[in-house]
Amino acid sequence: xxxxxxxxxxxxxxxxxxxxxxxxxxxxxxxxxxxxxxxxxxxxxxxxxxxxxxxxxxxxxxxxxxxxxxxxxxxxxxxxxxxxxxxxxxxxxxxxxxxxxxxxxxxxxxxxxxxxxxxxxxxxxxxxxxxxxxxxxxxxxxxxxxxxxxxxxxxxxxxxxxxxxxxxxxxxxxxxxxxxxxxxxxxxxxxxxxxxxxxxxxxxxxxxxxxxxxxxxxxxxxxxxxxxxxxxxxxxxxxxxxxxxxxxxxxxxxxxxxxxxxxxxxxxxxxxxxxxxxxxxxxxxxxxxxxxxxxxxxxxxxxxxxxxxxxxxxxxxxxxxxxxxxxxxxxxxxxxxxxxxxxxxxxxxxxxxxxxxxxxxxxxxxxxxxxxxxxxxxxxxxxxxxxxxxxxxxxxxxxxxxxxxxxxxxxxxxxxxxxxxxxxxxxxxxxxxxxxxxxxxxxxxxxxxxxxxxxxxxxxxxxxxxxxxxxxxxxxxxxxxxxxxxxxxxxxxxxxxxxxxxxxxxxxxxxxxxxxxxxxxxxxxxxxxxxxxxxxxxxxxxxxxxxxxxxxxxxxxxxxxxxxxxxxxxxxxxxxxxxxxxxxxxxxxxxxxxxxxxxxxxxxxxxxxxxxxxxxxxxxx
Amino acid sequence: xxxxxxxxxxxxxxxxxxxxxxxxxxxxxxxxxxxxxxxxxxxxxxxxxxxxxxxxxxxxxxxxxxxxxxxxxxxxxxxxxxxxxxxxxxxxxxxxxxxxxxxxxxxxxxxxxxxxxxxxxxxxxxxxxxxxxxxxxxxxxxxxxxxxxxxxxxxxxxxxxxxxxxxxxxxxxxxxxxxxxxxxxxxxxxxxxxxxxxxxxxxxxxxxxxxxxxxxxxxxxxxxxxxxxxxxxxxxxxxxxxxxxxxxxxxxxxxxxxxxxxxxxxxxxxxxxxxxxxxxxxxxxxxxxxxxxxxxxxxxxxxxxxxxxxxxxxxxxxxxxxxxxxxxxxxxxxxxxxxxx
Numbered sequence: 006x007x008x009x010x011x012x013x014x015x016x017x018x019x020x021x022x023x024x025x026x027x028x029x030x031x032x033x034x035x036x037x038x039x040x041x042x043x044x045x046x047x048x049x050x051x052x053x054x055x056x057x058x059x060x061x062x063x064x065x066x067x068x069x070x071x072x073x074x075x076x077x078x079x080x081x082x083x084x085x086x087x088x089x090x091x092x093x094x095x096x097x098x099x100x101x102x103x104x105x106x107x108x109x110x111x112x113x114x115x116x117x118x119x120x121x122x123x124x125x126x127x128x129x130x131x132x133x134x135x136x137x138x139x140x141x142x143x144x145x146x147x148x149x150x151x152x153x154x155x156x157x158x159x160x161x162x163x164x165x166x167x168x169x170x171x172x173x174x175x176x177x178x179x180x181x182x183x184x185x186x187x188x189x190x191x192x193x194x195x196x197x198x199x200x201x202x203x204x205x206x207x208x209x210x211x212x213x214x215x216x217x218x219x220x221x222x223x224x225x226x227x228x229x230x231x232x233x234x235x236x237x238x239x240x241x242x243x244x245x246x247x248x249x250x251x252x253x254x255x256x257x258x259x260x261x262x263x264x265x266x267x268x269x270x271x272x273x274x275x276x277x278x279x280x281x282x283x284x285x286x287x288x289x290x291x292x293x294x295x296x297x298x299x300x301x302x303x304x305x306x307x308x309x310x311x312x313x314x315x316x317x318x319x320x321x322x323x324x325x326x327x328x329x330x331x332x333x334x335x336x337x338x339x340x341x342x343x344x345x346x347x348x349x350x351x352x353x354x355x356x357x358x359x360x361x362x363x364x365x366x367x368x369x370x371x372x373x374x375x376x377x378x379x380x381x382x383x384x385x386x387x388x389x390x391x392x393x394x395x396x397x398x399x400x401x402x403x404x405x406x407x408x409x410x411x412x413x414x415x416x417x418x419x420x421x422x423x424x425x426x427x428x429x430x431x432x433x434x435x436x437x438x439x440x441x442x443x444x445x446x447x448x449x450x451x452x453x454x455x456x457x458x459x460x461x462x463x464x465x466x467x468x469x470x471x472x473x474x475x476x477x478x479x480x481x482x483x484x485x486x487x488x489x490x491x492x493x494x495x496x497x498x499x500x501x502x503x504x505x506x507x508x509x510x511x512x513x514x515x516x517x518x519x520x521x522x523x524x525x526x527x528x529x530x531x532x533x534x535x536x537x538x539x540x541x542x543x544x545x546x547x548x549x550x551x552x553x554x555x556x557x558x559x560x561x562x563x564x565x566x567x568x569x570x571x572x573x574x575x576x577x578x579x580x581x582x583x584x585x586x587x588x589x590x591x592x593x594x595x596x597x598x599x600x601x602x603x604x605x606x607x608x609x610x611x612x613x614x615x616x617x618x619x620x621x622x623x624x625x626x
Numbered sequence: 627x628x629x630x631x632x633x634x635x636x637x638x639x640x641x642x643x644x645x646x647x648x649x650x651x652x653x654x655x656x657x658x659x660x661x662x663x664x665x666x667x668x669x670x671x672x673x674x675x676x677x678x679x680x681x682x683x684x685x686x687x688x689x690x691x692x693x694x695x696x697x698x699x700x701x702x703x704x705x706x707x708x709x710x711x712x713x714x715x716x717x718x719x720x721x722x723x724x725x726x727x728x729x730x731x732x733x734x735x736x737x738x739x740x741x742x743x744x745x746x747x748x749x750x751x752x753x754x755x756x757x758x759x760x761x762x763x764x765x766x767x768x769x770x771x772x773x774x775x776x777x778x779x780x781x782x783x784x785x786x787x788x789x790x791x792x793x794x795x796x797x798x799x800x801x802x803x804x805x806x807x808x809x810x811x812x813x814x815x816x817x818x819x820x821x822x823x824x825x826x827x828x829x830x831x832x833x834x835x836x837x838x839x840x841x842x843x844x845x846x847x848x849x850x851x852x853x854x855x856x857x858x859x860x861x862x863x864x865x866x867x868x869x870x871x872x873x874x875x876x877x878x879x880x881x882x883x884x885x886x887x888x889x890x891x892x893x894x895x896x897x898x899x900x901x902x903x904x905x906x907x908x909x910x911x912x913x914x915x916x917x918x919x920x921x922x923x924x925x926x927x928x929x930x931x932x933x934x935x936x937x938x939x940x941x942x943x944x945x946x947x948x949x950x951x952x953x954x955x956x957x958x959x960x961x962x963x964x965x966x967x
Binding site for chain 1: 643645672673674675677679682689690692693694695696697698699700703705706707708709710711712713714715717718735736738739938941942945946948949950951952954955957958959961962963964965966967
């Protein structure tokens, strides 16, 4: 927590301008639920915020083990929040394993709320403790609040006569109640949510509400140790408008539905479940009344092939996956490139290679997205920076795919897919339509007739009399659309496919500098979900007087048309990425600039401090 | 499947594209191509609503020779692509052309799911028991011991029987024909198209270059009446030059045996009668092999149920009826929202 900025008269609450809380417990302890409810309530309280859910791949890892620990971090403030925070000011540890896994992230003096009731010798052993950390000096550097949350939650719901297992399950909500009291949050939104969620199980609803109230009441009445107080985080000054919380995957799904509307096309979304992309399918499956058909295919290949088939049929075909699935889709992507059909692909990146770490974030599919196919197979790649931007880039993908008759990959990642951020809701009515006009002229028709400006081929729709034609993966003659093995023709068609994609740069904005000057000593060039931490780090570096600018790429391919000139205005270029160095190599290859990598390959987002250290080191080098 | 009345009566020529056919001389595919080009006008279809989708292989060149819409896709994936096409526009009349390698090896998974979903398409599987386009390797339907460039000492893996695979995957229409029996093929194509749901048609096809005569034991004209049993719904399962042989079901339905019928044999009443809605009988028929039994041809099984694409349309309509036409502005504002002044 920041140093108190003032003493408030309101219940003697200390006013803070920024707080980071991490909920941590067993994957069955309901930490994600507690975190999302705290998020919702905090948004309603008018703070800006960012979240980072971090959970194990195992659905029900053995209880009490360190690899079964699930976490949810929220950073909320009275000012702009760009990251979920480097380190938690408050750690809620529901069991020994949660304490063990998270303790090293808590700064000295941080507040740790511990569910003492879960520190049994069996649980300590499962977490790998040889002695009880509550009994020795290991927690001395922290402010510790030990509460037997298990027992208090059981007592709070005792009157409802639930089984002890169901009763014990309310301990997450009990701790949520305590934090609501501590940070002056209103309980009513969560109570309404619990009542709606458990509408069919009134006793469970009542138990959760009772536990929430009991946790809150405990804070009001219990004698708390010195150093544990109550706090207040004033509203942030946000741009006026209507807001909601949105996750990246939800935004992609809604953006695709909106993009279909703006193109005047029905959408066919073919997908195969994969972490962390599945929730895009879940969201779209609820949007049938928006002209969206969802198809859960038998595998990744069938998923993309169904989308290619739909686009051939005159719908907007789309699919989503993560790295391993995108690898399987490679051949069909090539088919869509060769047949020049519109296609929207969401790649929600995760730590690789192979199965890697499915629930952990990474930015290591850039090469795969831009180049990962057989043959010279160019397509367009976009990378939103925030959950909210996912909405706009899904729409942009639909626009480019239909205008240029090409696949467009949107590179998201596990971090923005699951993380929620407040989002100022745009007005759909203000968005420009890009209605598709199918080819209808039979005179002189062949399927590879091109628009002179965009180089896009025509889109003739099956069912149209007089435009019967055959397309496929074999090379086609430039001026006939028939199969061609002519050497010059293949050369020409390869160049045309490339020119068409590179031309998209003329249809998108020039690269702007996010922060700092247009030229100077150091440009920090980031892309995708690292926006927040990189931007914060550059802001801090600049406040230290360092000559640093922040350039954040969203158009990964083709790259913005002014990017080369812009980069050449800086003496040094540092490229922070959550991979082993991909963008920096692209920048070197494309522009012959001295880009250097700053990599983190830990399955976790950058901390601001890590980027800041990288900037300082790079400037000294 | 839509029934369209074309303005003028179309002919074989209308369904023939301007592309030069490039199969080997004597390839069974020529006969199948001619059969479909002749059969389509009889069905009263329009060119613009007809789409041929194929994978990779000799048979998959088929769409280029049809003057309809066509998509020559990638190896094994035609069923997946056709499913998306049908979901995008259920009004289209979609034919999938595949082979034993494309359909049952690299694309076996997609074929299985197409069949169980019962997407309303016709799938013609050209079974020549060999890989042609890659020059003669054995295929998943090759006989055990098939010598080929990749199995010089003979193949070691047991072949799959396409019609049995289809039945096992839940197909609701399973038929079998022969490339050279053109009239029979045309009829089967008509039946396949009339069926709502996935119509699976296995066609025994000769590859004169890499596996010549692979089906001779069944298809050779001089023995055909003894090796082919053409089934018809409601008719006894008779074969032979004078229909003097028949199939009798024995062992409480677990087995079929060949019996002589009439003089010196069993009365015709003991011969099993074909019931195309009987799945158990279809399994028995699909696995009949020479030399012990004749091979069964015609519509082995037909028992329609709702097609997947129609069910998807119905569910989409149901959602629209319940929620009205989706409003993006309302969607973006669903759930918790708050206003910053």
